[in-house]
Amino acid sequence: MMDPESSELFNYTTGRFLTNDARRLQERRRVFNIPGLFNIIAQAVHCEPGQIVDFRKLGEGGLNRVFLVTLDTGLRLVARIPYPLLTPKAHAVASEVATMDFLRLKGLPVPKVYSYSFTSDNEAGTEYVLMEYVKGIDLSGIWADLKEHEIISLMDQLTTVESALMSIAFPAGGSIYYTNDLQELGSEGVLLDGQLDGNASEEKRFCIGPDLSVPLWYGRREQLEVFRGPYEDAKSVLLAGAMKELAYLDQFGAPRAPYERLRREHYNYEQQPPSDHAQNLGRYVRLAPSLVPDDSTLSAFCIRHPDLTDSNIRVSTENGGLQILSVLDWQHATVLPLFLHAGIPGFIQNEEDDVSRKMIAPKLPDDFDKLPGEEQEQERELLRRRLVHYHYVLSTATYNRVHHKGFVYPLNSFRRRIFIHASAIWEGETIKLLCALIDLVLGWEDIVTDGTPCPLVFTEEEIRAADKLHRALTTTEGQEMFLRYHVGYGDDTWVPTAHYETAKALGEELKRRTLEACAGVEDSDKVYGAVQANWPLDDMDEAEFEEFK
Template structure:
C-alpha cells in the first residue's frame, strides 16, 4: 500500500488494481518511439537530457513573481489591473481575461491608511495565478500586504469572506500563525475600491522555499514536527457539517449550518458563536456555467451527501453545457470524441456505489479544516538555527471536509512513492557497491524518504483507512470527467468492482457489472491513454512549457516562433507516422477554448 498522494488522471489510471496489458504495437510505431523521431527532427533535446530536480528539494513556483513597483507619484496604468508576470502560448485571451480586475487605486490607498494609521509610500505587485498581491510600504516604515482577487479565483463574496473567517478562526482559536486581517471587503459592487480585497499583516520569518535546499536534516525535521503540531490543533477541531467557514453575518440564514458549529465531542475553542459552516467556496462548484446553476453546494451533514453532490453537479452541467474538445489546457485534453451519455452513465454508476466508498471509522469522517496548498511559498520559518514554522499564508479555498479526503502531505516533502506503514525506508540494495556519486544520491534520496515517513507517522498514519486508493480515486475522478475524460472514472469503478468484498459487507451485492470484453477494452484504453499523456508530458518538457502553456514574458517571443515553425518543418513521413499512432488533432500547441467574441457570433 502506498502513501496517500493527490490524484492526477495518470495517477488514477496507474493506481488502479489492474495490470497493464501487453500491447500489439511494435516498438517502432509506439508514441514514445514516434516522439524520439519528433525530437530529433526538430533538433531539440529529448526530455531525458533536461535537468532533473534532485529529490528532497522544493519544486520551483508554478509562476515566478517579478515585482512591479507603483508609487504615489506614478501614473495609474493597466499593468496594475492585468496579468503581467507571464504569457500563455495558447488560450491566452481566455487566461488573461480571467486575471483582469480593475480597481480604484486611490480608494485602496485610503483603506490601507485607515486600517494602519499611516499613508502608502509604494506598492509592489507580486502575482499568483489567482490573485494580485501588493507589498505595501507605509510612511511609518512598516509593511502590509494588500490582495485583490482575480475572477478566476472563485465565487464572488463567498471566496473572500470564507478566507477571512478561516484565517480568524485558525489564528485566534486554533493557535495557527495565519496573517492578521486588518481590513477586507468581499462585495466589490458596494466597495469604493471596486474589487474584493484583503489587507493583512505580512508573515514573520523567511519563506521556506528560499531556505529549504540549504537546511540540514535537523532543521528540516524541526519544520516537519512544528508543522505537524500546528496541524494537530486543526485536527482537534471537529465541525458539525461539511462546507466552508464563514461569519454568520456574511450568509443568509438559510445558507448556514443548523445547530452548533463544532460537533459533539470536539474540544472547546472559546467563544465561536460568530462562525458558521456554509456552502463550499471551491471554484470547482462555480467554474464555467456552474456558478449560475442551482446546485447543492452544502453545507452537507453526511459524507454521502457530499460525495453524491460531486456527481450531481457534473451531471447537471454536462447535460446542459458540455462541449466536446473544449479544454483550457490541450496538454490535458482527452483523445477522441466525448459523448454525454457515456459520462452520465458513469456518474450514475458512481452514485450507486457511494455508500461503499465511505469508511466506517468516525475519526476519518470527522469534518476537518485543512490548509489547501502547503507549498514552500506558503510556509514561513524562523530566521534562526531552529527553523520552526512561524507563519502559514494563503488560506483561500480552505474548507471543512472529511478528514480522510482532506489530509495529504505538504508538497515540499518527498514526491515519490513510499510504502505506507510503520517501517522506515532502507538504503537500496547494492548500496555498498555503488560509486561515491551513486551513494551520495542514494543517501539524499533516503533522507528525503525518512522525512516524509516522519510526517506520515506523526500525521497521516492515525487516519489511515483500508483500501484507500480504491475508495478515494472514484471521488477524485467524478468531479472532473469532462476535463480529464471519463476513462479515469470508469477504471476507478472497475477497481471498486474488483475489490467489492473488501469495501462492503458480503451480503450486499455490487451494483456494477463489467463483461470480459468491457474489461479488456478498458485496459486497452488505459494503455493508449497513458501512452498519449506520456507523450504530451515529453513534448511539454522538451519545449520547456509549464501548465496551461505558461511562459515568462522574456521567453514568449522565442517560444512562439519555435512552435509556429516546428510543425511545418516536420518530415511528411514523420507526421504520417504520428497521425497513425496518435489521436486526431494531436498537435497540442493550439487554442482550444473559443473566445467570447467567437462564441457570441
C-alpha cells in the same frame, strides 16, 4: 495619472502562456482605484493615507495579486486582490477571511486580517483582503537545501500544526463563513457552537456554509441550483460532486473533443457524448454510500489546508533554527470527512519511489563516493526527497495519529481517488471514473466487508475495452512530459515572461518536426491534418475553450 493599460500593478507580469496567452492575461488583469485603496488601508490601520510611503507588487499567484504596503512608521501589511477568474469570487473571499479569523482564534499560525470586502462596491472598486505581513522567508526559498536535522524539525512542526488544525471538531461539512456575510450572500449556515471556549458571541459570528471546492462552482456550474452543503454526513459529501456534474451535463452537456489535445488521437479525434460520463456518474451514485469507512472516526468532519506547498509556509531561520511562522493562502478551504482530507501533501510525498513507499530508512548508496559528480548530485536530491517523505510520515504517526490512521487505512487513497474523479468537471472524457468504478467493483469485498453484494457488474468486454483505452492514454503522459521538458512550460502552458519567446520558438520547432515526420506514415495526409488541428501548444478555438473556462 497612472495608465491602467500598461501598469504592472494591474496586469499580470510574472509569466506568459503558450496557448491562449491574451485570454489568460486578461483573466488576470484587475484595474482598481489606488487612492481609494489607500483610504481603505488608512482606515483599517488608523493612519493617514499620506503615511503610506511605498506600495509595490509583492507577487502573483494563480488566483490573486499581492501588494506590499509600507507606512512611515515602519508597519508593513499585505493587500491581496483577486483576479477576475476567481470562482466563486464573493464566497471565496468571504470564506477565506472567516476561516483565517476562526483559525487564529484557535491558536493556529495564520496572518491577521485588518479589513476585507467580498464585493467591488467600495472606494477601491475591487474585492480585497488587507492582512498582516509575516516576516521571514518562504520555505520554497530554502526547500531544496535543507539538511536532515532541519527536515526532522520542520516535519515535527508541520505535523503538530496539522494536528491542531485537524483536531477541531465541526458539526457539519462545507466551508467556514462569518454568519452575517453568508446571510448577505443569500444562504444560511450551521453555527459553530462550542468551539471558542464558550464565548457565545464569538461562536455565533461563525458558521459552516456551502462547500467551496472549485469543481462545484467551475464555469457555468456556478449558475446551477445544486446542493453544495452544509453536509450532515460523509455520504452527502460523496454524492454532492457527482450530482452537481449530472445537473451540469443535463443542462449544458454537448458532445466535445477531450480537452487534453494529445489524448484525442486515442478517441479517433471524435467528439465524445456527455451521456457516457453521465452513465458512469449514475453508477458512482449507486456505489458511493459504500465508500464511507466502517471506522466512524474517519468520517468526522475536520479542516485542512486546501493546497499546502512550500511556497505558502513562512519560516524564520534566525537563531540557528528553522521555525514555522505562518501558514498562508486559505482560499477554498473546506471542512470534509477526515478520510477525504487524509494524505501526504503533494510537495512532500514521494510515493512513486519504492524506498519511500515502503518506508525504508533513507541513506546514500554504499558506492556513493565512487560515483561521478553528476550522479552524486542526483543521489543527494533523491535522498532529500526520501528524507522529507520518511520524516513526514514518522512525525505524523507521532504528533497526528488520527491523520496517520486516515492515510494508512486500507484502500483510503482509492476512496479519495474515485471521489475526486466523480466530482471533477467533465472535459470530454470519462475513462478515469470508469476505471475507478471497475476497480471498485472488482475489489468490492475489500471495501465492503459485511458481505453485501455489489449492485453493479461490468462485462469482460467492458473491462477489456476500458483497460485498452487506459493503457493507450498513458502514452500521452510521456509525450506531455517530453514537451514540458524540452519547451520548459508548467501547468496551463505557463512560462516565465523572460522565457516566453524562446519557448514559443521551441514549440514551433517541435511542431514542424512532428509534421515532417507525418510524411512517412500511413494515411499521411489524414495524420498531418490531425496533428495540425490538435497541436497542444497552439491557441485553442475560443468557442470550444469557453466550455472549460
